[in-house]
Amino acid sequence: MIKKAGHVLKTLCKTSSLPLHRQSQGQMDLSERYCYKPSLKWNPKVEEYFINAYGPEHFSRISEALTRPSCYSCIRVNTLKSTSDAVIKKLSAILQERGLLNGMIRISNDRKHMEDFCSKPIEIGESADTRRTYAQNNLVSKCMIPGLDHVIFVRGSGPHAIDYGLSGGKSPKEVIVSRKCAEAVLRGAQVYVPGVLACSAHVEKGDVVAVSVAVEQPGADGGWGANITRGTILQGSPADPYYFERNGLYIGQGITMLSRAGMFRVPVGVAVDMNCRVFDLPSFHDLLEGEIFLQNLPSIIAARALDPQRGERILDMCAAPGGKTTAIAILMQDEGEVIAVDRSHNKVLDIKKLAAEMGLTCITPYKLDALKAVCRSESDDLAASHFPQDVVGIEERIEKTSMAASDDLDAELVPQSCDVNSKNGTYSSKAVERKIMRKMRNGPGRNHCSGGRVEKSKGFLPNSFDRVLLDAPCSALGLRPRLFAGEETVESLRNHAKYQKRMFDQAVQLVRPGGVIVYSTCTINPGENEGLVRYALDTYKFLSLASQHPRVGGPGLVGGCQLSDGYTEEWLRPGEEDLVQRFDPSSPLDTIGFFIAKFNVSSKDA
Numbered sequence: 001m002i003k004k005a006g007h008v009l010k011t012l013c014k015t016s017s018l019p020l021h022r023q024s025q026g027q028m029d030l031s032e033r034y035c036y037k038p039s040l041k042w043n044p045k046v047e048e049y050f051i052n053a054y055g056p057e058h059f060s061r062i063s064e065a066l067t068r069p070s071c072y073s074c075i076r077v078n079t080l081k082s083t084s085d086a087v088i089k090k091l092s093a094i095l096q097e098r099g100l101l102n103g104m105i106r107i108s109n110d111r112k113h114m115e116d117f118c119s120k121p122i123e124i125g126e127s128a129d130t131r132r133t134y135a136q137n138n139l140v141s142k143c144m145i146p147g148l149d150h151v152i153f154v155r156g157s158g159p160h161a162i163d164y165g166l167s168g169g170k171s172p173k174e175v176i177v178s179r180k181c182a183e184a185v186l187r188g189a190q191v192y193v194p195g196v197l198a199c200s201a202h203v204e205k206g207d208v209v210a211v212s213v214a215v216e217q218p219g220a221d222g223g224w225g226a227n228i229t230r231g232t233i234l235q236g237s238p239a240d241p242y243y244f245e246r247n248g249l250y251i252g253q254g255i256t257m258l259s260r261a262g263m264f265r266v267p268v269g270v271a272v273d274m275n276c277r278v279f280d281l282p283s284f285h286d287l288l289e290g291e292i293f294l295q296n297l298p299s300i301i302a303a304r305a306l307d308p309q310r311g312e313r314i315l316d317m318c319a320a321p322g323g324k325t326t327a328i329a330i331l332m333q334d335e336g337e338v339i340a341v342d343r344s345h346n347k348v349l350d351i352k353k354l355a356a357e358m359g360l361t362c363i364t365p366y367k368l369d370a371l372k373a374v375c376r377s378e379s380d381d382l383a384a385s386h387f388p389q390d391v392v393g394i395e396e397r398i399e400k401t402s403m404a405a406s407d408d409l410d411a412e413l414v415p416q417s418c419d420v421n422s423k424n425g426t427y428s429s430k431a432v433e434r435k436i437m438r439k440m441r442n443g444p445g446r447n448h449c450s451g452g453r454v455e456k457s458k459g460f461l462p463n464s465f466d467r468v469l470l471d472a473p474c475s476a477l478g479l480r481p482r483l484f485a486g487e488e489t490v491e492s493l494r495n496h497a498k499y500q501k502r503m504f505d506q507a508v509q510l511v512r513p514g515g516v517i518v519y520s521t522c523t524i525n526p527g528e529n530e531g532l533v534r535y536a537l538d539t540y541k542f543l544s545l546a547s548q549h550p551r552v553g554g555p556g557l558v559g560g561c562q563l564s565d566g567y568t569e570e571w572l573r574p575g576e577e578d579l580v581q582r583f584d585p586s587s588p589l590d591t592i593g594f595f596i597a598k599f600n601v602s603s604k605d606a
């Protein structure tokens with residue numbers, strides 16, 4: 001499949017023997033410039049480490065797959081409110097009404113295209129008859145994997161060759177967007193005002209523009225940056241910022257919703273309506289609220305692998321925004337107790353909101369640093385749900401002051417470096433003050449919530465949970481689409497792994513003997529995946545790897561590696577590989593990169 005995908009990309013954007021950035025505009029066929037052919041940039045040492053782990057060809061396929069979105073959207077149905085069949089009917093009707101389904105059906109008639117990009121994932125577990133029916137009649141289909149009949153796939157399409165109107169060698173009017181904005185557009189979003197960095201002169205509302213992305217480049221200081229002064233006027237010439245670097249980084253064409261001046265004057269709103277995309281994925285924003293949840297297939301499988309039972313007490317240690325928490329609660333028929341913790345105040349509000357939207361009452365969200373999730377005495381545990389508002393911690397006061405939703409303001413900065421004058425609530429930490437000032441200048445963050453109360457927890461007693469899910473914060477190097485990966489270094493990857501081990505230590509204490517721990521990440525980094533499993537099995541003799549149902553992912557990595565600084569990393573031992581699930585973004589499943597390990601906990605005295 002990847003070979004075919006590569007073939008189509010090559011046909012769309014013919015390659016040249018000269019590196020594109022070294023060709024002059026005159027020498028270059030414009031179609032080579034105005035196409036989508038990104039190449040992911042890695043830190044060289046990280047690249048070497050991954051090549052060592054996967055082999056050069058496999059890593060190159062992974063790297064290429066990461067630059068594309070998955071060719072289908074995956075929807076989990078809230079089976080307490082609806083059924084898969086009812087949702088399929090409603091979604092088909094809505095998409096039809098919006099004209100989206102028509103568009104997709106038209107595209108799907110291009111058989112080669114469908115074979116290349118869209119048929120494989122939907123085939124998982126489908127009978128020939130079902131497959132034929134879905135292929136002929138609709139692109140919204142039920143997942144046929146046993147145990148996952150509450151999952152619905154909606155096919156997307158791409159990559160498409162876009163006609164940017166280049167006839168006569170004329171450059172189109174253009175908009176440059178930030179990398180994050182481009183990644184969102186590739187997932188189906190519109191171009192919003194804050195994502196626009198530069199625009200051609202004389203662009204009026206209603207103009208057709210080609211949209212490209214400014215990806216981080218190596219800076220003089222050895223770091224990476226994409227320094228474009230917001231509001232730069234594009235000339236359509238090599239004098240434009242990142243002109244050569246943007247070759248092959250065109251993500252589609254759209255109609256401007258504002259004039260050039262408007263784009264840089266108004267703070268919010270859609271700047272470009274992307275009506276012609278390299279990848280077409282239907283948007284489900286605000287659709288069937290409470291009935292469905294857009295979620296990656298491996299995340300759905302992680303909740304399923306935990307196998308939560310009605311009436312149990314479950315801990316979700318890093319729960320926000322609550323995707324897996326709500327999946328767990330639904331699997332428990334909303335009977336029992338799902339404690340969902342996250343360290344960020346505003347993210348805990350998100351969990352609360354999602355649980356309410358889905359009508360789930362067995363979820364109790366708390367703000368808690370998972371590194372301090374074990375409490376020493378019963379009184380602490382009991383106090384967890386009764387933390388009065390007037391004695392909210394420093395974190396809340398900072399967040400209120402900054403009016404912002406920083407998810408990393410609390411755990412990293414506050415405990416070590418913040419010293420608060422308890423009488424007047426002023427802050428003496430320069431780092432925190434700087435962060436607050438930055439937030440005030442920049443306005444609320446992406447996760448901003450308009451306020452609300454969250455309960456703080458002081459932690460939980462050892463052995464007090466039947467099952468624990470640790471969906472750990474990680475390097476996220478499996479998330480797609482991704483247009484830049486250079487920010488992670490070998491050291492930062494190792495730090496993620498250290499952090500995860502400390503969290504895992506807490507999970508081990510909190511789960512009861514006879515219980516279960518599921519550990520998951522959305523990264524392709526073996527050090528955060530197989531490396532954690534090795535640590536867990538070698539440190540805690542009462543843990544053993546458990547088989548997982550359903551089993552959809554591939555085997556884990558056996559062996560290990562020695563890094564250039566002499567650090568040795570050990571992964572799985574022979575016989576363990578088939579007990580974990582590794583989702584490879586370059587595999588025909590076409591998912592994000594993801595990893596799941598499930599541990600059985602026997603008597604801790606052993």
Ligand SMILES: C[S@@+](CC[C@H](N)C(=O)[O-])C[C@H]1O[C@@H](n2cnc3c(N)ncnc32)[C@H](O)[C@@H]1O
Pocket residue numbers: 299317318319320321322323324325341342343344347368369370371407411471472473474
């Ligand atoms: C991978 S995301 C979790 C996604 C979530 N499980 C879901 O499926 O919707 C990781 C989360 O860990 C949280 N986090 C990071 N460090 C934490 C800590 N020390 N304690 C609690 N939560 C933490 C982050 O705020 C983030 O929401």
